[in-house]
Amino acid sequence: MNNTKNAALDAGKSGGFDVFKFLYKYGTILVTILAIVYFSVAVENWFTFGNITNIFRSVSIVCLIALAMTMSLTVDGFDLSTAATASFAAVIAAKVMIMWQLNPAFAIILPILVGCLIGLINSFLIIKLGISDMLCTLSMMFVITGVSITFQEGSAIYNYMPLLKGGVAPGLMSENFKAIGQHEFLQIPIPVFIMLAIAIIVHIFLNRTKYGRFMYMTGGNEEAARLSGIPTKKYRTLAYVLSGAIASIAGIVLCARLGSGEVDAAGTYLMDAVAAAYIGFSVLGAGKPNAFGTLLGALLVGILMNGLVMMSFPYYSQNIVKGVVLILGLGLTYYKKKG
């Protein structure tokens, strides 16, 4: 947050109005507001409580996956395997209840543990073996998806699903568990509360605790951080483990919402999440990955998609918009770095 103040100071000192600086800091917020205004006017029934709730609900999982990515981004890493981890977590949660008939608590604990394990594997490959983070997590993405499909024996896991050996699945997905994804509180979907809670926790973790600061320092200049006595490898590992854990939470919410564990259910969220996290860099001129920015980035992507759908924009062309939004976000971030 220091950056914000200083940037404001500098702007004040130089006196002139820097268009790029202004766009960099407030661009995301401005575009979000413009989008809201535009869709409210152009699309009938867009600005209704029901639809806004709808947007938030659809954004929640994207935002959770993006928050997972934010963790790895703070240490100047990158985790492409988050969406695959979320899908796998959803499958595990479904299998725990429907096939193994265990207590629903395990449907939460076990996926999170697996997410942490995936984070550990990622960090081992990246830190110990020195594989580039993007390539490593890209490979892991395929490995995890493959493991997930093998684990679910090729098909989705749902209540009363017919089994190969005859009969139907023995267990049921707990209603309490499904509530995580399907119920509402004060007319607001539970996933929205989960998203906000995790975003606040991540924000506090990154900005108020020493661990968060050490992670930012490691990402800012690993050598300087190391020579300041920070065990940088430990914090890089922590970042990937937290990334895996938060991705798993996204998967649990997804599973509860769908009521089933499906093949690569979160795969389509990957692109949105990357966009959200990178757009978040610039929000309020933070210049680094941050929870609030990621949240806003996810909202922006969600609003755009929702509005386009309601304007009957063909779904098969949506990726064009997503891709362009991501490029704009990246452009803003990297152009700033260059300058």
Added chain:
Amino acid sequence: MNSKGLKMKGISMEFPGVRALDGVDFSVEKGEVHALIGANGAGKSTLMKVLSGVYQNTAGDIFIDGEKIEIHNPMDAKNHGVVIVYQEVDTALVPHLTVAENIMMDYLIGDQKKLFIDWKMIQREAKSALKNLGLNLDVNKLVSELTLSEKQMVLIGRAVFHKAEYLILDEPTAPLSVEETNKLFEIVETVKKQGVSVIFISHRLDEIFRICERITVLRDGQLVGSYNVKTETIDSIVEKMLGRKLEATFPKHDVEIGGKLFEVRQLSGEGGVNNVNMHVNKGEIVGLSGLVGAGKTELVKLLFGATQKYEGEVVLNGKVVAPKNPAQAVKTGFALVPEERRREGILVHESIETNSTLPTLEKYCNGAFINHNQIRESAINTIKTVGVKAPNEKQLVSKLSGGNQQKVAIGKWLISDADIFMFDEPTKGVDVGSKAEIYNLIGGLVANKKGVIYATCEFSEILGLTDRVYVMYNGTIAAELVTKNTNEEELLLYSTGGGRNE
């Protein structure tokens, strides 16, 4: 003198604010090995970069065999037979291509006219270039598999293929072992017999006296003179390199030196640190002297756990310690202000506050949570103690001057409980005023009974600031001297590998 050979006359070179070369004359005869020496910043590299076309001289002329030539870029230089082999050999080689391809690189880029490459010819030509040097290197090997000295040979091979007449070797022996150095000297002898002139830049005077015929000495961008090695000695050359008295700009610190605080026995490790023995007493400033590449930085990084230790023992406060990484070293009681300030010392995109409290952050935390008020107070204190000129503690470090950045890099350690403070070239790129303040801060440390290790290649700093000095040469301690009984000549003598037989 005859007109055969290369002559540079009245070469001047100006960088913004600095006159790097001031009317320097330099000449090399056909087939001689000519040493070019001078202290750091004397202008050796600049002169050679002018000759090889990297820099454009602002004044002066270059003649070859009596004829005036123009060198505007490295290509011109090559066409006139001037080829330079830099110390950083990797910048001139493509690692995943073969030796043959690397030797013939310029041919492949410039002279290959046909669509298909005649690989047999490439191999044959490369082999013959190496053979001319008396080398037996497999030309089909990938360059990435070669040792550093073999890579040098590939570059020299490339020069030979290009019929280089003037071969510049920029500190070629600094990274080489004794055997590799001998091998290199054999090659130098071979090309010399073929009529090639070799310009040899080195800090190692003993080597220069072995293979060179003449020596040209530069000092502060000016020519001191050219001498025949037969009429000179290492001592006389050292005198010519220095040639001036040092000024006393060092604040006097009067501290009683206490008992032994820190000791290192037979330490060897990564980066060529070899069998180092040293100790530091309480309240003592110990200098680490030596030229660039002598192993000072490598030694302090090794002590700080930043690089890997192979052998040896480190004792702090009577206890054997073995920090495996900087995090442990900080807990053990070490602090390091590293040489590369912007890359290693500070986080430029963060505030003074964040930087100055980074190593000691635990102090300002309630459990895991940072107490921002305490951090602010501590940062304000640090700014006051070290005298950083900044509007407030939130100022980004990137906006500070070099001297103030360095003060932040030092300040962040002052509040730690370290016993041993190591400084690696802390005044590099720092203005004069800040320098004096940094010396004062160091004086304050020893007044508190801390031990200080001060690594620098500036002899004046060693003489002005330290109590005792270890001179490093080639990764090990060449001499231990008491500062008040030594002088610049002696430091330079040991730094250049002299005085070992006495």
